[in-house]
Amino acid sequence: MLLVVEVIDVEMIKLYRSDTFIMLGFTRVEEFVYMARPIMVILGGGAGKGLYPLTKTRSKAAVPFGTKYRLVDIAISNCINSEYYQIFVLTQFNSGSVNRHIVQTYQIPPFLDGFVDPRAASLTADNRHWYQGTADAVRQNLGTICGAAEISNAQQVMIVSGDHLYHMDYRKVMDFHLKKGADVTLCVNPVQRDRASTLGIAQWDDDHRVTRFVEKPKDDALIDSLQIPHDAEEFPGAFLGSMGLYVFEIEWLKQFLTDHSDRHEFGRDFLPGVVGSSRVFAYAFEDYWENVGDIRSYYDAMMQLCKPNPRFDFDPVINNHRHRLFTRGRSLPPAKINGATFENAMIAEGAILEVRTQISNSLVGMRAFIDTDVVIEDSILFGCDEYEAIPERQRRFQAGEIPLGIGSGSRLSRCIIDKNVRIGRNVILENRSGVMFADAEKYSILDGIIVVPRDTVIEDNFRIE
Known part of the structure; x- marks a missing residue:
């Protein structure tokens, strides 16, 4: 059965499958805001020094996971399960194996009007530098991203890390972003104090608008000041750790990256300076999420897969969800x-x-x-x-x-x-x-x-x- 979706604040009407709304927990079509899909950008160029020697001959995104997958399969699968099919994967260090894996694995059918395009860093007459950071990687591919957005009438770009473990329906993030009228939405995961110094930490107001952002705070007093009060209604005593997942209005991002060519990292250089001047909101993701940044976290994440009921699993029957994990057959x-x-x-x-x-x-x-x-x-x-x-x-x-x-x-x-x-x-x-x-x-x-x-x-x- 096909339903015509009511579009809120968007001059577009789309057809959508009814079972999608059931999956997302909506009882009425009108509860779901839907517009043109965003352009997806997966950051898969990290050297993964913390995983060395597993990254001696491959990028972090290409590290094997779960006996048959690679880490980058998780982010790409989240895109496909969310029905977002226009996907760029930005690669750099030891990119040969991950580029080959993507090309051999992900062939989007023509009728879905999509692609999974690995974009390896390259030196050109206009650019004499490799990617200097996450924001710079996007900046160097901005023309290609904006060109794809113009063709598909996309107004947003969603940027995600290519080496994290989590199942997420990105449509819920887009719904949140549109309802808030945000320029920028970052996804956060409630974490405990022992992880606060390893992540960007956000603070928000009652409307989830970000009021402060500090990248990897080290000072104890500073960390204390970023903790959610123990009497708060949401996540008392926790910290809002950035997942490295962002939604941007494309025109806003294009203007900012062009005007601030000296800012190379989203977390370190970008977010702290725009919190007060732009509409920045935080979407809270409460399910399992792990950034496997070192051998210990990688080993622990793999070991928990062996448990009868692991927190991250490939079996949709066990976990009562519809997320499939794709890889090369x-x-x-x-x-x-x-x-x-x-x-x-x-x-x-x-x-x-x-x-x-x-x-x-x-x-x-x-x-x-x-x-x-x-x-x-x-x-x-x-x-x-x-x-x-x-x-x-x-x-x-x-x-x-x-x-x-x-x-x-x-x-x-x-x-x-x-x-x-x-x-x-x-x-x-x-x-x-x-x-x-x-x-x-x-x-x-x-x-x-x-x-x-x-x-x-x-x-x-x-x-x-």
């Missing part, structure tokens, strides 16, 4: 379990687990090969880019070389094993001594977690105990 066979046992684990397609192997609280990526009598606990295996055929594995054994995968008799605990790693027989990676930080030729220990970089070869009988 690879036509791999189902995982093959040859007598292995596992508990609270995620096993990707194409993986092969041999007899007497035990896996618990772990994620096993695509095409991973795990030989006999292996024990894996609380670990993340990215898998492999290709299979190694049995004759090739046998040849390597005979030549004294290490084949792809995890060799027989090995034990892994609290590890992150990057792609295409070759681990020999009877290897122990456990860190029982509790070393917090170490840097060696074949591995790193970061916050107590053993990280083995991509393409590493670990010989038989190697030990970290």
Whole structure:
């Protein structure tokens, strides 16, 4: 059934599916403000220094997640689930793999009048610099963004980070932005004090209009002053942490970026200066959101996926929502379990687990090969880019070389094993001594977690105990 949507303050009429309104919780079509869709801009160019060595050969947005996805899939999937199909992804550091993934994965059907366009940073006659920050990345692509907006009659641009974990219906943010008549809307997530110094923190009035914004406050007295009063009706005692997600009126953004070419970061240089002079509002997002900025937060986010009821999940039946997570289809066979046992684990397609192997609280990526009598606990295996055929594995054994995968008799605990790693027989990676930080030729220990970089070869009988 199709319904004609009543448009408020917009000279446009659109057709919309009735089940969309049910999903969003509206009982009448008139409750939902709808206008031309915004242009979506995903910031996917970060170097991800906090996730090194996982970002040694890839950008942060391209880091694998959940056995078969990449972090950038989350933001793009949120766009598609919100029926926003005109999407630019701005990339820069180690952009080859993420650009290739986007092009191979996201082909928007022509009848939806959309695209997913990776825009790698480049030097031109008019621009002699790489992206200097989030705002500068948008500034350097402003002509392309405004051109797409003119063609589609979009009046807003929504800018989101390409490496955060959350399910969000962006239409609710747009509805809030339009009803407030805002120039700028930023999304905030209520956080506790221990995270306040790592995020931009906003304050608002009773109408959710932002009255103050401080980027990553460090001083204790300053942090105290940004806390929501304990007797407040909404989020008492919490802090409003910026999610790095913004909606701008395009003409307003174009004028501001043109007039302030020396401002490169939205959080640090942009928001603090416009709070008093423009209509800036904050949309509160209360569901799960995580910025995986370091190895510890990334590891914890992956581990919670193994729980029976994780806070971030791919299964719409379990969580009673309709958000699907998209990625590239690879036509791999189902995982093959040859007598292995596992508990609270995620096993990707194409993986092969041999007899007497035990896996618990772990994620096993695509095409991973795990030989006999292996024990894996609380670990993340990215898998492999290709299979190694049995004759090739046998040849390597005979030549004294290490084949792809995890060799027989090995034990892994609290590890992150990057792609295409070759681990020999009877290897122990456990860190029982509790070393917090170490840097060696074949591995790193970061916050107590053993990280083995991509393409590493670990010989038989190697030990970290």
